[in-house]
Amino acid sequence: xxxxxxxxxxxxxxxxxxxxxxxxxxxxxxxxxxxxxxxxxxxxxxxxxxxxxxxxxxxxxxxxxxxxxxxxxxxxxxxxxxxxxxxxxxxxxxxxxxxxxxxxxxxxxxxxxxxxxxxxxxxxxxxxxxxxxxxxxxxxxxxxxxxxxxxxxxxxxxxxxxxxxxxxxxxxxxxxxxxxxxxxxxxxxxxxxxxxxxxxxxxxxxxxxxxxxxxxxxxxxxxxxxxxxxxxxxxxxxxxxxxxxxxxxxxxxxxxxxxxxxxxxxxxxxxxxxxxxxxxxxxxxxxxxxxxxxxxxxxxxxxxxxxxxxxxxxxxxxxxxxxxxxxxxxxxxxxxxxxxxxxxxxxxxxxxxxxxxxxxxxxxxxxxxxxxxxxxxxxxxxxxxxxxxxxxxxxxxxxxxxxxxxxxxxxxxxxxxxxxxxxxxxxxxxxxxxxxxxxxxxxxxxxxxxxxxxxxxxxxxxxxxxxxxxxxxxxxxxxxxxxxxxxxxxxxxxxxxxxxxxxxxxxxxxxxxxxxxxxxxxxxxxxxxxxxxxxxxxxxxxxxxxxxxxxxxxxxxxxxxxxxxxxxxxxxxxxxxxxxxxxxxxxxxxxxxxxxxxxxxxxxxxxxxxxxxxxxxxxxxxxxxxxxxxxxxxxxxxxxxxxxxxxxxxxxxxxxxxxx
Numbered sequence: 021x022x023x024x025x026x027x028x029x030x031x032x033x034x035x036x037x038x039x040x041x042x043x044x045x046x047x048x049x050x051x052x053x054x055x056x057x058x059x060x061x062x063x064x065x066x067x068x069x070x071x072x073x074x075x076x077x078x079x080x081x082x083x084x085x086x087x088x089x090x091x092x093x094x095x096x097x098x099x100x101x102x103x104x105x106x107x108x109x110x111x112x113x114x115x116x117x118x119x120x121x122x123x124x125x126x127x128x129x130x131x132x133x134x135x136x137x138x139x140x141x142x143x144x145x146x147x148x149x150x151x152x153x154x155x156x157x158x159x160x161x162x163x164x165x166x167x168x169x170x171x172x173x174x175x176x177x178x179x180x181x182x183x184x185x186x187x188x189x190x191x192x193x194x195x196x197x198x199x200x201x202x203x204x205x206x207x208x209x210x211x212x213x214x215x216x217x218x219x220x221x222x223x224x225x226x227x228x229x230x231x232x233x234x235x236x237x238x239x240x241x242x243x244x245x246x247x248x249x250x251x252x253x254x255x256x257x258x259x260x261x262x263x264x265x266x267x268x269x270x271x272x273x274x275x276x277x278x279x280x281x282x283x284x285x286x287x288x289x290x291x292x293x294x295x296x297x298x299x300x301x302x303x304x305x306x307x308x309x310x311x312x313x314x315x316x317x318x319x320x321x322x323x324x325x326x327x328x329x330x331x332x333x334x335x336x337x338x339x340x341x342x343x344x345x346x347x348x349x350x351x352x353x354x355x356x357x358x359x360x361x362x363x364x365x366x367x368x369x370x371x372x373x374x375x376x377x378x379x380x381x382x383x384x385x386x387x388x389x390x391x392x393x394x395x396x397x398x399x400x401x402x403x404x405x406x407x408x409x410x411x412x413x414x415x416x417x418x419x420x421x422x423x424x425x426x427x428x429x430x431x432x433x434x435x436x437x438x439x440x441x442x443x444x445x446x447x448x449x450x451x452x453x454x455x456x457x458x459x460x461x462x463x464x465x466x467x468x469x470x471x472x473x474x475x476x477x478x479x480x481x482x483x484x485x486x487x488x489x490x491x492x493x494x495x496x497x498x499x500x501x502x503x504x505x506x507x508x509x510x511x512x513x514x515x516x517x518x519x520x521x522x523x524x525x526x527x528x529x530x531x532x533x534x535x536x537x538x539x540x541x542x543x544x545x546x547x548x549x550x551x552x553x554x555x556x557x558x559x560x561x562x563x564x565x566x567x568x569x570x571x572x573x574x575x576x577x578x579x580x581x582x583x584x585x586x587x588x589x590x591x592x593x594x595x596x597x598x599x600x601x602x603x604x605x606x607x608x609x610x611x612x613x614x615x616x617x618x619x620x621x622x623x624x625x626x627x628x629x630x631x632x633x634x635x636x637x638x639x640x641x642x643x644x645x646x647x648x649x650x651x652x653x654x655x656x657x658x659x660x661x662x663x664x665x666x667x668x669x670x671x672x673x674x675x676x677x678x679x680x
Contacts (some may be wrong), residue, residue, distance in 0.1 A: 025260050053088045058095045066099040074107040077153075077279045080114075086126045090133060106295075108288070110155035110279070113139050136162035140169045143213040144202040145286035148180040148253040150213050152200060153283060160294040168290050173390060174204050176377055177359040179212045183252035188234040188245070190214075206384070212359070219250045220276025222269065247271040255281035345435060346380060346387065347401055349373075356382035389433040395629075397433035405434060409444040416608030417584030417601075418451050423612040426620070430611060430629065473624070476501040476536040477527060481514055481544060482578045486595040495602065496522050499577050500531075501538075503624035504614045506577050508606040510599040516547035524552060536561055580609065 030039045049056050049064055053076075066072060074096060076089045089109070096105045109130060114123065131137065134156040142151045157165065181190045190210035197205070197215065205211045214233055221231040221244040228235070232242040245253065247268050251260050254275065261271045346352065351373040354362050361370050381388045381396065388396040400408055413424050421442050428437065445451060478501060483494035492510035496519060499506050509522045527534075533556045539545040541562050553560045584605045610622040623629060 024262070028257075028259065053085050053092060056088070056092055058099070061092070061095050062099055066096050068099075068101045069103075070100055071103055072096050072100055072105040074105065075109075075284075076107075077110045079112060079277045080120070080123065081277075083120075083122050083126050086130070090129065104158070106157075106159050106291075107134075108155060108157045108159070108291070109134070110153050113152035113154040130156050134158055138162050138165045138169055139200060140172070140283075140287075141200065141202040142280040142283035143204055144169075144172045144174055145283050146175045146178045147255065147280045147282040148178070148183055148213055149219055149280065150197060150201050150216050151280055151283070152216070153279070155287060157291060159291040164294055165287075165290065168294070169287075171395075172286070173381060174202060174212075176356065176374075176381075179210075179359055180214055180253065181210060184234060184249055185246060187236050187238045188249070189237060191228045191233050191235065191242075203383070214245075214253065219245060219253060219278075220272045220274075221245070222272060244272070247275060250275040254278055255283075255285070345402060346376075346399060349376065352376050352380070353382075353387075356380055356387070391433075397429070398431055399434050400432060402434075405437075405440055406444060408432065409441050413441075413444060413448065414450075415604055416611075417580075417605040418448065419584070419608060419612065421445055423608070426613040427608060427611055430620075471502070471535070473502045474500065474531055474534050476538065477534050478538040478577075479519070479523065479545070480540065480575065480578045481511075481519075481542070482581045483514075485598055488596050488599045490599060492599045495581055497578050497581055498523065498527055500621075500625070503621045504617065505621040505625045506606055506609050508581060508602045510602060514542075514544045516544050516549045519544045520548040520552045523549065528552075528556065533558055535559060538563070577609070581605065584608075 026037075027039075030037050049060055074089075074093055076086075078086055078089075093105070093107055119127070137154045137156050139152055139154045142149065142153060155165075156162075179190070184190060190212075192209065193205055193207070193211050193215070196203070196207060202213075204213055215230060217230040218233040221233075223231055224236075224239070224241045224243045225232040226241065228242045232244055234243065234245060235241075236243050247261060248258055250272065251258060256278075261274060351362060351365065351369060355373050355377050361373060365373070379390055380399070381390055387399040389399050390396055409424070409428065412427055413419070416424075416427055419427070421438070424441050424445065425438060428441065434440075478499040480497050481494050482497055485493055485495070487493050488510070490510075491512050494511040494514050496509040496511050497506065498509070507526050509526050511518045511522060523537075536559045537553055538561045545560075545562065550560060584601075607622075610625070611620050613620050617624065
């Protein structure tokens with residue numbers, strides 16, 4: 021069968037695949053991996069300086085051969101030495117607690133050699149059938165590959181009906197597949213990808229089943245796919261498994277265990293990029309330099325207008341379609357909804373719609389914008405946008421344009437968002453009533469050095485406010501100096517006993533002892549509070565009585581808290597209910613990107629993107645399950661990688677901001 025396939029390829033592409041290139045491919049090494057020896061590998065070309073790629077996929081029936089595959093990989097590695105040989109191992113993923121003892125042992129051996137595995141649905145890569153594959157590789161870490169695979173988006177317009185025979189109709193699902201399967205099907209419509217176990221089957225039935233998934237309009241019954249249909253579903257060319265004299269039943273048995281070619285090519289392409297073998301596409305906003313000048317940046321900034329370097333918003337997104345909102349572009353919306361363009365569309369219009377549709381994705385009636393980093397944000401209808409901005413602005417503390425924009429961008433995107441936010445805030449009655457300007461000259465400050473996460477906390481009190489029904493009159497503001505993360509704790513009074521209790525339970529109990537605490541010289545920071553710091557070996561730095569602005573970071577947080585509480589009260593929050601809004605003000609502050617670090621405090625502190633109550637945003641698909649030690653370890657490693665990267669970015673940006 022393989023020889024027939026190679027002959028057909030050589031016949032179709034004689035200059036690209038000459039028969040001499042593969043004439044010894046099936047004879048140099050035995051077809052049975054158990055018979056392959058080190059000498060045979062050496063004769064086949066395994067020698068220093070030659071790069072080998074070994075790919076092996078197995079099912080439950082071929083598990084006994086996996087140890088021999090590992091032995092062959094070891095032999096190739098010792099023979100080639102440098103550069104390192106590449107390998108990709110995999111199998112169809114099995115449900116938990118369904119593996120045999122041999123399968124568990126083999127999985128343990130493979131994981132011990134290559135580390136963790138990565139599981140993904142072939143339908144995400146554009147396959148016409150759902151199938152979970154579990155792969156191991158030495159070309160990328162499981163964390164890297166898993167992070168990229170998680171962001172894979174199925175190409176638009178891929179439908180299994182396009183590859184079925186004319187008399188066959190794709191089934192309408194009775195239920196939707198859940199995670200970890202890729203969500204590409206819609207309720208009440210024919211499936212875009214067949215369900216697992218639908219390939220390589222035979223038989224007929226009155227109702228659709230896994231073994232009889234498609235309806236034959238000629239005979240009026242459900243039946244299995246033809247061999248040539250299975251080939252197309254798996255991404256193979258027509259006739260790949262056709263051999264003269266071989267009946268359809270043996271071909272179906274082979275196709276039932278064949279690895280999906282669409283999935284395999286997608287994973288290999290990702291691994292090539294991660295391994296540095298393929299250069300990424302240059303971003304539109306980063307043109308390549310054409311010449312080098314001494315002190316060129318300083319000269320340009322001093323002599324030329326900054327407008328010359330500004331990139332028009334949306335230049336990369338819609339290819340000149342800047343006058344039309346995406347919801348008003350009927351051709352693109354139709355393509356996203358149905359997967360095909362409207363009938364009678366001109367070729368130029370079809371190309372334009374396809375180009376613009378690549379940046380969006382439609383799930384049900386919700387439109388998503390797919391960013392360059394793979395993140396998806398909701399694109400609301402134009403009639404809903406003002407209400408979304410108003411709700412976000414009012415429920416998160418009446419912040420300004422920049423902070424409100426930052427909060428919205430965690431979940432939403434639309435063209436002209438900045439103008440809409442500015443318009444809503446400009447007409448906010450609560451903000452207009454308390455808006456004030458100050459002309460006092462602030463003295464020059466000497467910034468405290470940046471020393472890392474949890475090194476220094478700043479504390480201050482905000483109030484007194486009207487006593488709430490729960491007995492609170494003050495707010496204790498705690499600021500972690502590296503991340504700018506803020507804690508807002510309501511207090512009944514300003515005695516040191518209360519501040520010590522709050523700091524002990526909300527800071528020390530959660531984040532551990534820091535090195536320094538900055539405060540003013542108020543009595544609330546003496547007595548029990550000062551003794552608590554002494555007991556925990558924490559250095560207490562107090563500002564001068566005549567210059568409390570030395571603790572500037574905390575002072576700014578206090579002012580922000582005061583302004584937010586006043587605006588909430590004026591907007592109808594109630595003077596005796598302000599403590600109920602502290603959580604949303606705190607969350608809104610921590611989810612806002614900071615101008616100094618360019619990151620949200622929440623992201624630096626927790627190493628995950630924030631999800632805020634007023635926003636509508638998909639939560640993480642995989643939670644940290646401590647009962648599954650392996651999955652939990654992989655998740656923790658992924659979060660540690662993100663935390664390490666963002667701490668480095670934040671630290672660099674903070675040092676730059678200090679020296680401006």
